[in-house]
Amino acid sequence: MYVLGIVRIAFGILVVAWSFSLLPNMLDLFGPDGVAPAPESIRYGWGLLHVWNNDTAVWIVWALLLVGGIALTLGWRSRVAALLVFVCILSFQRRDVWVFNSGDFLLRIEAFFLVLAPSGAALSLDRLRTAGSFWSAQVRSPWVIRLLQIQVSIIYLDTVRDKLAGTTWTGGTAVSYALRLIDLNNFPTPTWLSMSPLIVNVATWGTLLIELALGVLVWNRKLRPWVLAAGVILHLLIMVSLVVAFFSLAVFVLYLAFIPPETAQGWIDRRRPSAAPTPVVAQQQDP
16 A cells, blocks of 8 residues: 555645645635636536635635645545545636646546545554554555556547547647647747657657557556656656646656555665564554
């Protein structure tokens, strides 16, 4: 369960960062006097800000989100914290769906998976509370880790399918258009780069091949490190060149689910205080 503990910590840190990113324009985006005076009417949609639509509610939901993110990072009442984070993220996204992108929605999916998971089974205050050691871990079924891994394949296979249905990707020009979207670029792209037929074709088809590999070849143990490394490079380039907010970082959290258990164990052993007890403990209590 060390892998799940690492995923939980990384996700918790990301949630804290995401919550602070809402602060500058929070009331303008989610308050009754902002750009969306009333919540969007969505069939079967729900959220705390649908029930309570005023500035005080916005601040309370934000505070709960921050507390949940911190608790999840520390592993304190991990499942309750994950549920709190999920409900708060959902509430903000349902309050004004137009200001979020796929990265924000991916955070919500990850929060839901952690609601289902015994994410406090390792590297958590829950373990300190129940077993006397932050560094100990329960032996648990890794089915939630498998769900996170499957989510990676779903994301990339669905992305490749959608891209192949268009003409710019199959025509090898999609990256050129992306690099010339001024409002979405972090910095101006040189014309020699964005208009070069060779560079643009290589970048466009290279992106498709990497995404296809992440959907399929990531399941090959020997190829997995190389495929994930290619994915990291791809998303770092996207994050540097385009305004994608938390999308790449949310994807990196999913990548952590592919850390081999023995690698996670070795990493923890090197950082565990020498006086700490045996790190893996079989225990049935669910934190």
